[in-house]
Amino acid sequence: MTEAQKMETAKILNQTGALQFGLFKLSSGKVSPYYIDLRIVPSFPDVFRDICDSCTKAITTQVGLKNFDRIAGVPIAGLPFASQIAYNLKKPFLYARQSTKRHGRERRIEGILVSGNRVLLVDDLVTTGLTLKKAAETVRAEGGVVTEAVTFLDREEGGKEMLEKSGIKLHTLLRISELANTLYEIGAVDEESLKTIMKQIKK
Numbered sequence: 001m002t003e004a005q006k007m008e009t010a011k012i013l014n015q016t017g018a019l020q021f022g023l024f025k026l027s028s029g030k031v032s033p034y035y036i037d038l039r040i041v042p043s044f045p046d047v048f049r050d051i052c053d054s055c056t057k058a059i060t061t062q063v064g065l066k067n068f069d070r071i072a073g074v075p076i077a078g079l080p081f082a083s084q085i086a087y088n089l090k091k092p093f094l095y096a097r098q099s100t101k102r103h104g105r106e107r108r109i110e111g112i113l114v115s116g117n118r119v120l121l122v123d124d125l126v127t128t129g130l131t132l133k134k135a136a137e138t139v140r141a142e143g144g145v146v147t148e149a150v151t152f153l154d155r156e157e158g159g160k161e162m163l164e165k166s167g168i169k170l171h172t173l174l175r176i177s178e179l180a181n182t183l184y185e186i187g188a189v190d191e192e193s194l195k196t197i198m199k200q201i202k203k
Contacts, residue, residue, distance in 0.1 A: 001054060001173050001174060005054065006174060006178055006179070009050075009051070009182075010182040010183050010186060010188065011186060011188070012044075012050075013036070013179070013183075014183060014186075014188040016041065016047060017037075017040070018040060018041065019034065019035070019036055019037075019183070020034065020037065021033060021034050021035075021193060021196065022034075027127075032127075033197075033200060034196060034197055036125060036155070036176075038077055038124040039076075039077045042080045048084070049084075051081070051152055052081060052085055052088065054152075054173055055122070055150060056085050056088040056089060058171060058173055059085065059089065059171070060089070063120060063148055063150065065089065065091075067118065067148070068091070068118045068120040069092070069118045069119070070086075070091060070092045070112075070118070070120070070144075071085060071086040071089070071091045071092070071093055072093075072094050072095055072096055072121050072122065072135065072139055072144075073086075073094075073095040073122055074095070074121060074131060074132060075097065077123070077124040077125075078123035078151075081122060081123075082095070082122035082123075085122055086122075092111065093111060094110060094112065094113055095111065096108065096109055096134075096135040096138040097109070097138070098134075108138050108142060109139065109142045113139070113142050115142075115143030116143065116144075117143070118144075118145045119139050119144040119145065119146050120146075120150065121146060121148070121149035121168075122149070122150050122151070123150075123151045124151060124153070125151050126149075126151045126153070126154050126155065126160070126172065127157045127159055128158055128159050128162060129160065129161075129166075130159075130162070132149050132151075132159070132163060132168070132170075133166050133168075136149070136163075136166060146168060147168060147169060148169045148170075149163060149168050149169070149171070150171045150172070152173050152174065153179070154170070154172040154174070155201075156175055156176050156201040156202060157201065158202045160172075176197060177198065177201060180194050181194070
């Protein structure tokens with residue numbers, strides 16, 4: 001993202017109330033002094049479109065449309081983003097369930113996946129990388145090939161490194177350090193809040 005885009009994104013996330021401070025338990029089990037709630041973004045159609053368009057462009061340039069066959073969304077927060085991005089790119093969409101469905105076809109993957117298909121994982125953000133890693137394992141268990149993943153935001157808490165160890169290259173549009181500094185520059189957060197976010201980053 002360009003500096004102008006980062007500035008605009010920071011303003012949008014601030015205006016929509018996506019950034020909250022307090023004590024929050026994350027899906028990884030970690031406790032965080034701040035929370036980025038990108039689940040609310042689809043409730044703001046213009047913001048949602050802009051973020052999905054930015055992700056679409058990043059995938060086109062950084063991953064390359066010839067390098068994957070299908071897009072898999074990561075439940076739950078990643079699904080609306082992945083679905084729209086797949087639509088934008090005219091790529092088949094599927095998603096890996098968090099647990100095997102115990103009724104009907106008892107599938108772990110919803111959508112069509114053929115053995116050997118190269119699957120690009122898409123999620124809203126990454127913290128430790130555990131959620132994306134589990135999704136990759138599910139897709140791989142069903143015959144899919146996963147070597148790359150895309151998220152809008154990287155909380156910079158070891159996720160990129162964990163995924164690399166699993167053979168997955170992570171592409172992100174924005175790092176939390178960039179977002180935090182931009183929010184501070186525009187006066188959306190004070191110095192104490194900036195320090196709170198920066199302390200959470202895994203050095």
